[in-house]
Amino acid sequence: MKNDPRKHFSALQIIHKILREHVQPGDICIDATAGRGxxxxxxxxxxxxxxxxxAFDIQEAxxxxxxxxxxxxxxxxxxxxxxxSHAHMAQYAQPGTVSAITFNFGWLPGGDHNVFTRPESSIAAIEAGLELLRDEGIMTLILYYGRETGFEERDALLAYLPTIDSDRYTVIEMPFVNRPNCPPIPIVILKG
Ligand SMILES: C[S@@+](CC[C@H](N)C(=O)[O-])C[C@H]1O[C@@H](n2cnc3c(N)ncnc32)[C@H](O)[C@@H]1O
Incomplete structure (x- = not known):
């Protein structure tokens, strides 16, 4: 019998498990893509x-x-x-103070599929966010691709991530290897 897909771990559930381990009461956090909140x-x-x-979003809705x-x-x-825009997040927090920053790329759930995250502002935001993280802080990304968003953002981000300074940050990609149909890619960046 085929597995019930609703019982599969989603990229979001995996990222939430990791964030739960990391974030403590009293911490400062950033949600770079607020969406429905x-x-x-x-x-x-x-x-x-x-x-x-x-939390940041470029859409009023x-x-x-x-x-x-x-x-x-x-x-x-x-x-x-x-x-x-999340590209401006450095205006809202001090360097070295933020425990966790989350990015959930793509479009607003139930919203306009023509408005979605773009590689230029996404990479600018990741760069800004890396400076805001405290020591041992964490940044999580969920990368969506295919459908209306195409592959441009995925390709740009997967090309950019290996260029992050390995003396300061640990970058881990966790692609699903047995899930069909362009599954989202969870990524974790640790400061340290
Ligand atoms: C997949 S949704 C986020 C889902 C959200 N985490 C939730 O719980 O509903 C991606 C969001 O990123 C937003 N977005 C696109 N470009 C952005 C930018 N430059 N800065 C901030 N948000 C942006 C979109 O408007 C959209 O609402």
Missing amino acids: KDTLFLAELVGETGHVT AVESTRALLAEHGMTDRAEAVLD
């Missing part, structure tokens, strides 16, 4: 009342959805959604 809420729960999460989700869960004191 699920990762922002997840991080807000992990950082607790004393931590802070800043995403920022509104994220703010509504945070309000619904009583998290507006510890998490905020800003209408700005």
Whole structure:
């Protein structure tokens, strides 16, 4: 009998498992792609009342959805959604202070499939984020490709990641090797 695909681990579940190990109460985190706010809420729960999460999105609909989700869960004191590109995240945090930064590339779930993350701003944002991470901080990426987004962002990011300074960062790609149909690629970057 074929496995029920709903029981398969998703890239998001794998990344959340890793983030759960890393993020502590009181931490500062960034959700670089707010979307509907699920990762922002997840991080807000992990950082607790004393931590802070800043989430970015370039679409008003995403920022509104994220703010509504945070309000619904009583998290507006510890998490905020800003209408700005993640490429500008260095304007919102001090270098060496951020415990975790998440990127979930692609388009807004249930939104306009013509608006999606682009390699130039994604790479600029990763570079900015690497400087914001504290020692032993973590950056996670989930890379989607195929369908409307094509392969340009995947190819650009997979070419860029090996150029990250190996003296300062550990970069791990974890592609699914037995899953069909362009499965997303989870990636982890550790500062150290
Ligand atoms: C796959 S969705 C994120 C899903 C989200 N993590 C959630 O829980 O719903 C990707 C999001 O990235 C946003 N995005 C695209 N380019 C961006 C940029 N330069 N800066 C910030 N967000 C961007 C899109 O508008 C979209 O909402």
